[in-house]
Every structure is written in structure tokens, then in C-alpha cells.
Amino acid sequence: MDAITRIERALNAALDRAGGPGAPPRLAAAMRHAVFPRGARIRPRLCLAVAAACGDDHPAVTDAAAAAIELLHCASLVHDDLPCFDDADTRRGRPSVHRAFSQALAVLAGDALIVAAFETLTVGTSRAPRRLPALARTIARAVGMPAGIAAGQAWESEPSVDLAAYQRAKTGALFAAATVAGAAAAGVQPEPWRTLGERLGEAYQVADDIGDVLAGEAEMGKPIGRDSALGRPNAALQYGVPGAMRHLEALAAAAADSIPPCPGAAELRNLTLSEARRLLPKDMSLAAA
């Protein structure tokens, strides 16, 4: 079964459980709206790829870890779109959850997705319960305080911002959790896998920065995107687009070089480099091809 099929099946199982007998129907629908139709599923695919490279001896555990990570990613998007944060009307071309339902249901959908992530871990590890503690701890750290997604988002409310901590927490933490959890799901010593996730998280951020600047150019005829308007740091504004591209390539190479010895190391190395290329806006990867 391919990775996307495994991920969608695991996410569907989690949402079927959440929307089970007695569930308030609108909240169940809001949770589904937050998770489907799918985006790129970058983080859970990364989790599965690492687990596969390490032998993936308990696929149900891996699927649960991957689904938990994606549920938490979706939860963070739902709350991030709220009027008190980015006030985004759309997400993936459709109304955001608070626009399609209500602010109350968007807050609750995020809450319930966070809880569903941890419940998914307990269900998925029921036949390998020894793998639960490391997975739950890894994933909790990546989304909570002091250095997970919630911390990253909170830096936007601080009078002075530690930029490196901000990006590490808001984007990097869940990428790092994806590789660490992938290894933990496969029963392998997980910490050596952290660098791979961290470098890919940075690469993702740089690609996002490039996309933001190019979108600004296309729309306004000058290299100023949403980040600039919101006063956020942006690598492509700081180093220029060509400089940011070189930085992204260096990060991808560092990610590939960090892969610890494992049965599937060579394949994972190739996948890492090709996925990093796919992060770029479509026009650019065509131009580069």
C-alpha cells in the first residue's frame, strides 16, 4: 500500500472514531473539513519514509504516528486561521473552518483534533504498547510548550521575538517530530533522526519564503509578499531569491547527509533530495529542470 493511501486511511479511522455514536454532528463535520481534502501531507509522508527506511516492523504504529502528526498540523492551521491570529477566510481554496462553521466550532475542532492525535497514538500502539511513551512524548514536545507549535505561534504575541526560536518552534518542531517519531515507531533509537527533520523543516520554511516573495512579485510587481506586510522574517527578502535557493539546496544536502545508518538509507537519501526540490513553487522546479 502506498504512503498516501496509508495516511488517508489512518486519518479517516481517527475521524470516524471522533464522529462516532453520539457525536455532535456539526463539530464532527468541522473536524473533517479541517483534515480533508488533503494537502501535501508532507509531515506524515516523512514519518512513513523514515519508518520504512528503518524496517517498519509495526505498520499500525507507524500509521498512528503519521496520522497523529497530521491531525496536529491541521489543528494548528484551524486555530492559526482564526480572526485573533491570521484572520484567513480561505484555506486550500475553500472557506477556513471558522468561516464555514463558526469561531466556536473552529476552536473546538482544533481542541478535538489535538486530543484525537493522542487518542490515535494509544489506539495504534495497542499491540506494541512499549512504543507509546516515546511517541507521545516526542509529539507532545513538538506541539506544546516551551518549544512546540503553540510556543511558535505565541512568539507572534511577544513584544520582542527570538526569530530562530520562533521558526524552530512554529515549523521545525513538527518536522523534527515526524522523523523522530518515524524512527520510534519502527523501534529504532530515535534521537539521531532529529537533524534530518530539522533541516527539512528549515528547507520548507525557505521554500515558503521564496513562494511568498514570488507571489508578491506576480501580484504587485515587486518582491514584497504577505510576510513583509506582516513584518515576518523572510529568507528570500533577506538574501534575494537566488541566494535563498542556494540556501535551500544546502539544507537539503545537509538533511540527506544526516541520515543515520539504516537498511533503507540510500533510498531515503534520494527521496529527501527529490522532495526538497518539490517544495519549490511549481514554476521554479520547472525552470530548474
Added chain:
Amino acid sequence: MDAITRIERALNAALDRAGGPGAPPRLAAAMRHAVFPRGARIRPRLCLAVAAACGDDHPAVTDAAAAAIELLHCASLVHDDLPCFDDADTRRGRPSVHRAFSQALAVLAGDALIVAAFETLTVGTSRAPRRLPALARTIARAVGMPAGIAAGQAWESEPSVDLAAYQRAKTGALFAAATVAGAAAAGVQPEPWRTLGERLGEAYQVADDIGDVLAGEAEMGKPIGRDSALGRPNAALQYGVPGAMRHLEALAAAAADSIPPCPGAAELRNLTLSEARRLLPKDMSLAAA
């Protein structure tokens, strides 16, 4: 060490971890504001009392379970106070979290408290990891979907409400989790302990209904409180205050009678009955004494 000391120590440890090196200071402060100074701590005290009755052979596990339950209770209050729900300016006589900080930080404080609850469970069970799965599953079910606190809150956004499901989810679920988790923390078969929590949760709801009606009487000279204004069901409006008091007594008796055989059953029975009496507004327990 008495129960409250254990609970406050465990909550402090969880918040110290959340506010650790690199944490954004305002979110760390908002989380603390949500948890301290303490309210009655009814749910974690119930968890500790059940564990004590069952032998409490791993106090660190019990403390983690109790703290996780209280962190989740506090998280639900923070989100419940938001403008899109109850729009409450105060909580326990102080500004609510969104009034003291901001809506953004209140959303994030709730999120981070939910995550901290699960992290607390993993840390507290590190020397008894086999107890983690049942605890994490019990507590996740009590706060998520389809029948936990988030589900209970969501019934307020549905066009038609299943009242029994609403109250079971919004209030009962975390009381039931407190007794079930107390038993699981002590390594005892947990499900027989569910009825105790459910009956005490119902008793708590009835006491709250009585308090709401009496507050309305004191303020407006007629038995109509906030529940009535918000169109919420209220047992004291439905049966009258004396009828609701008889119902509360019957629930307390049913709770006490449901206690499964265990070393501390007699003591727990007395505690259950005296705590149920303490649920009533202060004037009434004096009048009844």
C-alpha cells in the same frame, strides 16, 4: 503529604516544564494564570481519593493523572470563557485569560494546557510505562470527541440538543475520567469505577444548578439565573430547589453505593458523602447542618 499539596506540586511541575528554557514568556504566564490560584480542585482530589482507596502503589503516576485532569479542566475553562462562547470577563474573581492577556494567547494557553496534560502523563509514568496506555486513553476520551468535554461544548452550537448527552459530555465525562484514572493509576481494573465518577458528576451539575437559581434569586428576587437566561437546562428550575436537593442526595447515595470492593472502601464512602454535601452553596450546607 495531603492531597492538595500533591496536586499543586504536580501542577507546578507541569507548568515549570511548559515555561522552561526558551518559552515565550507571555504564553507561559497565561498558562499559569489559567491554573493558579487554585479553585476547588474537585476532579484531581477525586482521582487521588480513588487511587488511595486502591493502594496508590505508584504515587508519581497518580499525581500525573490528577494533574493531567486538572490541566484539561483549566484548558476547557479558558476556551469556554472566550468571546465566541460564554464571553466571560472574570473567572474566580480575576480577569479571564483572554481579558488579562489576549484572545490569541487564550486560545494558545488552552491548546498548550491540553498538550501539557498528555506530556504530564508520559513523564509521570516513566517508571511504570505499562500504566500509560489506559490512562492516556481514558483521559483522551473524556475531553475529545465523540463524548468528551469538546463534544459537550459543541452541543451548544447544534440546532437541536441531546440534553443528556450534553451534560454527560460537558461535566460528567471528566468526573468519570477522574475515578477511572485514579483506579488505573493504582494498577486496578478501572472500568468498575466509572459509575462513582458519573454519579458525582451529575451531583455536581445539580449543585451547580441550585447555586445558579439561588444566585438569581438573591440578585433579581426571582428564581431565574444565568442558565435560564442562556436557555440552558437546570434541575433546580425543573424540580424546584427542594426537589433538586433530594435528587442530589440520591445521587450522592448512589455514588457511595457504587464503590467497588477495595482496601479503602469505607473511608472513601464517607468522603464521597461529605464531599457531595460540600458541593452545595455555603449558605445551604450551613442551613442543612
